[in-house]
Amino acid sequence: SNWKREIKLSATPCSVRNHVVLVTGAVGFIGAHASVALKRRGDGVVGLDNFNPYYDVTLKSARKSNLLDPEGVFVVKGDINDGELLRELFDLIHFTHVLHLAAQAGVRYAMINPNSYIKSNIDGFVNLLEVVKSAVDQPAIVWASSSSVYGLNSKVPFSETDQTDQPASLYAATKKAGEAIAHAYNHIHGLSITGLRFFTVYGPWGRPDMAYFFFTKNMMNQKHIKIFEGANHGTVARDFTYIDDVVKGCLSAIDSAKKSTGNGKKKKGEAQFRIINLGNTSPVSVHKLVRTLEKLLKVKAKKKVVLMPRNGDVPLTHADISLARMELGYEPSVDLGTGLKKFVKWYLDYYGDEKSSWR
Ligand code: NAD
Numbered sequence: 171s172n173w174k175r176e177i178k179l180s181a182t183p184c185s186v187r188n189h190v191v192l193v194t195g196a197v198g199f200i201g202a203h204a205s206v207a208l209k210r211r212g213d214g215v216v217g218l219d220n221f222n223p224y225y226d227v228t229l230k231s232a233r234k235s236n237l238l239d240p241e242g243v244f245v246v247k248g249d250i251n252d253g254e255l256l257r258e259l260f261d262l263i264h265f266t267h268v269l270h271l272a273a274q275a276g277v278r279y280a281m282i283n284p285n286s287y288i289k290s291n292i293d294g295f296v297n298l299l300e301v302v303k304s305a306v307d308q309p310a311i312v313w314a315s316s317s318s319v320y321g322l323n324s325k326v327p328f329s330e331t332d333q334t335d336q337p338a339s340l341y342a343a344t345k346k347a348g349e350a351i352a353h354a355y356n357h358i359h360g361l362s363i364t365g366l367r368f369f370t371v372y373g374p375w376g377r378p379d380m381a382y383f384f385f386t387k388n389m390m391n392q393k394h395i396k397i398f399e400g401a402n403h404g405t406v407a408r409d410f411t412y413i414d415d416v417v418k419g420c421l422s423a424i425d426s427a428k429k430s431t432g433n434g435k436k437k438k439g440e441a442q443f444r445i446i447n448l449g450n451t452s453p454v455s456v457h458k459l460v461r462t463l464e465k466l467l468k469v470k471a472k473k474k475v476v477l478m479p480r481n482g483d484v485p486l487t488h489a490d491i492s493l494a495r496m497e498l499g500y501e502p503s504v505d506l507g508t509g510l511k512k513f514v515k516w517y518l519d520y521y522g523d524e525k526s527s528w529r
Contacts, residue, residue: 173244174262176244177216177244177246177262177263178262178263179242179244180209180214180215180216180242180243180244181214181215181216181244181263181265182214183212183213183214184212184214185211185212185213187211187212187213187425188266189208189213189214189266189267189424190213190214190215190216190263190264190265190266190267191208191213191214191215191216191265191266191267191268191269191424192216192217192218192259192263192265192267192268192269192309193205193208193215193216193217193218193268193269193271194217194218194219194250194268194269194270194271194272194298195218195219195270195271195272195273195314196217196218196219196238196243196245196271197217197219197221197230197231197233197234197238197245198219198230198233198271198272198275198377199233199371199373199375199376199377199413200271200314200368200371200413200416200417200420201217201219201269201271201272202233202234202237202238202375203237203373203375203413203414203417204269204271204417204420204421205217205237205238205241205243206237206238206241206243207417207418207420207421208269208421208424209241209242209243210241211421214263215243215244216243216244216245216246216259216263216265217238217243217244217245217246218245218246218248218250218259218272219245219246219247219248219272220247220248220249220250220272221247222274222286222290224274224275224276224279224286224379225377225378225379226378229375229378232375232520233375236375237375246259249294250270250272250290250294250295250297250298251289251290251293251294251297252297253297253300253301256297256298256301257301257304260301260302260304260305264306264307265305265309266307266309266310267309267310267311267312267424267427268298268302268309268310268311268312268313269312269313269420269424270295270298270311270312270313270314271313271314272290272294273290273291273294273314273344273345274286274287274289274290274291274341274344275341275377275379276341276379277318277339277341277342277482277483278379278480278481278482279341279379280339280340280341280482281481281482284340287340287341287344288344291341291344291345291347291348292344292347292348292351295313295348295351295352296351299311299351299352299355299361302361302430303355303359303361308359308360308361308362308430308432309430310361310362310363310364310424310427310428310429310430310442311352311361311362311363311364311427312363312364312366312420312423312424312427313348313352313363313364313365313366314365314366314368315345315348315349315365315366315367315368315445316341316342316345316367316368317367317368317369317370317409317447317449317487317489318337318338318339318341318342318345318484319334319337319342319345319346319349319367320332320334320484320487321334321335321336321337321338321342321484322336322338322484323336324485324486326453326486326488327451327488327489327490328447328449328487328488328489328490329447329490329492329493330367330445330446330447330490330493334346334349338482338483338484339482339483340482341482342482348365349365349445352365352443353443356441356442356443357443360430360431360432360440360441361430361441362427362428362429362430362431362441362442362443363441363442363443363444364423364427364442364443364444364445364446365444365445365446366419366420366423366446366447366448367445367446367447367448367449367489368411368416368448368449369408369409369410369411369447369448369449369450369487369489370408370409370410370411370487371411371412371413371416372410372411372412372413372509372510372513373412373413373414373509373512373513373516374413374512374513374515374516374517375413375516376413376513381408381456381459382410382459382463382510382513383513383517385459385460385463385471386463386467386513386514386517387521389463389464389467389469389471389472390467390469390517390521392469392472393472394472394473394474395460395471395472395473395474396474396475396476397456397457397460397473397474397475397476398476398478398479398480398483399475399476399477399478399479405455405456405457406455406456406479406483406485406486407453407454407455407456407485407486407487407488408453408454408456408459408486408487409449409450409451409452409453409454409487409488409489410450410453410454410459410506410509411448411449411450411489411502412450412502412504412508412509412512413509414503414504415448415450415500415502415503415504416448418500419446419448419494419498419500420448422498422499422500423444423446423497423498426497426498427442428441428442444497446493446494446497446498447489447490447491447493447494448489448491448494448500449487449488449489449491449502450489450502450504450505450506451488451489451490451491451502452505453486453487453488454506458506459506459510460473462506462507462510463510463514466510466511466514467514
């Protein structure tokens with residue numbers, strides 16, 4: 171049928187790398203950018219996404235029609251919990267890699283809908299791993315963990331060898347669980363798995379639930395912005411990482427991924443298991459973030475400082491990226507000023523004078 175022809179076309183690589191990548195969460199912020207980058211360099215790409223309504227679905231559809239469609243990236247609308255659909259997809263297409271980005275993201279929403287985190291980040295991940303495990307030629311997996319696993323760890327910069335046993339939110343707990351699950355599948359089934367711990371990724375087509383985005387929205391609409399400060403933590407700061415840098419890291423992780431060694435055929439220690447920080451390694455305070463947005467938007471922010479940390483938030487994130495440098499040749503190249511300028515340009519372009527909603 172027609173969609174089968176389209177999906178096969180989208181999955182056909184046209185570079186010597188010969189990669190065929192399934193990108194889950196393909197109409198999400200990072201997934202859309204990564205899919206385009208993979209397709210542009212000649213990898214075969216198929217997207218999968220359930221278009222969940224956690225935030226504005228219009229924005230997801232717009233990423234599809236503005237970023238993915240023009241590049242010829244085919245997106246299957248479906249859930250990673252749908253085993254039958256996944257198996258059908260894996261029967262149809264011989265994936266060499268899975269870039270697994272589908273997840274219930276966000277720290278605060280876990281207070282409202284805890285089960286969505288279990289469903290997508292744990293059940294869905296296991297379901298995907300089961301299908302990958304049963305595939306004839308098991309693809310290597312690169313997936314999104316998160317800096318949030320460092321939780322209440324206060325030793326900075328955060329290194330992959332630091333303890334991660336004090337998650338500060340259910341979101342962080344599910345990402346931490348994902349790392350443990352990934353390890354078990356690597357150990358037992360010989361799957362090659364790389365977990366990337368992303369640090370506050372931002373940029374054009376970004377996520378409306380993230381601070382830089384809703385600060386921009388509120389400032390454009392002359393609304394107050396709340397700044398939460400832990401009394402004993404001092405100023406909240408984040409290791410903001412620009413989307414293009416993160417995408418480069420994802421692509422290098424795919425390129426340096428070893429082949430899965432396969433069910434039963436595995437010799438101990440053979441399959442690759444990696445956990446790597448992908449950050450910018452220069453944290454910026456939330457006050458500096460607001461000052462930068464003020465300059466770019468030419469608007470004075472109406473700040474409300476709340477002397478209390480926000481529930482589930484950690485005071486500081488800061489990536490040690492020496493492992494990423496070594497393993498992936500990763501080097502972040504965009505500072506917050508430059509990256510926010512691109513975000514703001516996109517924001518004004520996309521929303522114009524319209525008020526944006528974050529849900
Ligand atoms: P996003 O919410 O924009 O993208 C995730 C996409 O996955 C969404 O389009 C959603 O519809 C889809 N999805 C969710 N559950 C699904 C399911 N069960 N089946 C199919 N599709 C499903 O988020 P993002 O910012 O692009 O994040 C991508 C990944 O990176 C996530 O795993 C997230 O936890 C992780 N991450 C992001 C950041 C960041 O700062 N953006 C930081 C750390 C980790």
